[in-house]
Amino acid sequence: MTTLACIIRPSTPPSRIIPLARAVEAAGIEEIWLWEDCFQTGGISAAGAILSATDHVRVGIGVMPTPLRNVALTAMEVATVDGMFPGRLIPGIGHGVQSWMAQVGGKAGSPLTLMREYATALRALLAGERVTTSGRYVSLDDVALDWPPARPVPVPVAATGPRSLRLAGEVGDGVVLEGSVGLAGLPAVLERIAEGRAAAGHDPSAPFPVIQNVSAATGPDAAARLRAELTAWGQDVADDAGLATYAVWGDAQAIADGVRRYGDAGAHTVALQPTEDEPDLERFIEVTGAAQELLRQG
Template identity: 45%
Template sequence: MRIGIHIPPTIPPERLRSLAERADRTGLDELWVWEDSFKQSGVASATAALAWTDNLRVGISLLPVPLRNPALTAMELATISRMFPGRFVAGIGHGVQEWMGQAGVRAESPLTLLREHATAIRRLLAGEEVSMDGRYVRLDRVRLDWPPTAPPPLMIGGAGPKSVALAAELGDGNLFTNALTDDQVRDLIAAVIAVKTKIGAADADRPEIGAAQIVATGPDAQQRLDRELPLWDAQPGLGIGVAGDARTVAAAARRYASFGVTSYGVQPTADEPDLEAFISFLAEEVKPLIASVGT
């Protein structure tokens, strides 16, 4: 299982360089950026983070497709992938419907929109010429001049049963939200495996699953976590998030790995006092404890 840092939209964009460089230097596996309305650009953030680092795998969690044209999205993802081969992970989703309404792009059927975008983007990244006349996506003989040598993994996010099933069917992996109980994570992974088994997917026995947890450490960790959870529509006392030392966080990561999570993301609280030190804590104290299990 890979371990990474999630840079939430509560952190201003100008902080990204220092955080990405610290994550790269200390040996974290991944860094994930967001495209949350109406904050940072996921494409700009991911490209900058890749340019500032040498080894990090950088992912976007996630691009809301109602804001985008699939041809433009494929062009952007292909460009990033060609510039930084093997280190980029794309993520898409149907977005938060209230925010999509604010932007004037709310779809009557978010799942149909996501299905059409995912299908078009995957085909374009594979170098195909694509013509589509769908409910939302209309393309006329579109082909990328510079498709990626190897398409980046296309992760699809969503929490509802239909969104999870669509992601399992069309994506290279599922992205889960950051405020789930253990039982919810287990149930979602079981649902993903059921879909992949039904369609005969090659990775049905071990799908790619990206899941994040909100984590706080230090003497006031539990109080800070309890203050953070309502910001993500979650309540304290339900076992959501992690508060504690390196052993506590590593135990949570190992538990997620036992459920089938392949990419474990750690999201700091909005009031984390020292983000660079927090990243060092993950890389230098938590990661070795995860790696030492079974060795």
């Protein structure tokens, strides 16, 4: 069954994060996904707080921008959170929005090179290895974690373009896809990922989770709100057919049906993203939870 997740956007005021996370868990939703936009809520801090305030929901960060964080610090934070809440954190990494990375003096000349070096080092550190490497962006001298995770912690990689998708297949433990991929774009995306996995010699039958962000809305004005937001992002959603390529909306049954379509196309986790102007996040979570129950029923 496709995993259904609920996104708490980084524009959410920090004071609202814990109540919303508790509502997500109470609704029976399996995962919460966050991400880091400059200069809003932090991924690791929000994830740790959510995990402390809930009992079993998993928290994915999709994603942490690699230029913002030294890889050793990321490894330390991920290992610490996983040690307190084993198996409940999914720490994704990505290139970051390049204009924001320039604002903080961290823009990389080659984001792909940075990602290759960073993902390789991070996964090695989390596996308990002692790492020495001197790359273009990542340099470590005899570094090992005192408290590495007791079990493997998968690190998915965000990707959009063909080269980054192939790289995600090579160096990631999964992939996080933006909503701009859409339902129609998934087959080509999966082909590029498979090319990267084959190039790296990975077992094609080994698990490789595909996490797809999908815009979603409920209520009488759901389609209108989605169309306005997606149009502003440059998506062609002039009619319902176009909107259905990038979004799901309506009641619980309509949401569940839309999630199934993404699952049938190859997504393992569908993370539903409310619109920025969602008027009732608690109601959105309630409907998402009802859709989750419909998915469980088959």
